[in-house]
Amino acid sequence: MTQFYVLEIQQYANGEYGHIVHFAADENPDKARNKGDAKYYEVLSAAALSELPSHSAVLIASDGTPIMEKCYTHNTEAV
Secondary structure: OEEEEEEEEEEOOOOOEEEEEEEEEEOOHHHHHHHHHHHHHHHHHHHHHOOOOEEEEEEEEOOOOEEEEEEEEOOOOOO
16 A cells, blocks of 8 residues: 655634645555545645735655645735
């Protein structure tokens, strides 16, 4: 079994942070990686449109090696 993790990190309006850990796995290593990529981009899709001050995702291998990362920052001040 090969497994990948997606760490989702959210900053809230009050300045505090929260996180969610997602995982993707498969017996086939290539399929596991594709599932990991899919979850990573799913999280980024939500982060891109988020109204949080910052919203990020990191895809890592099960040994902790970072593969991809992206953070979206949003101007949350009232206009």
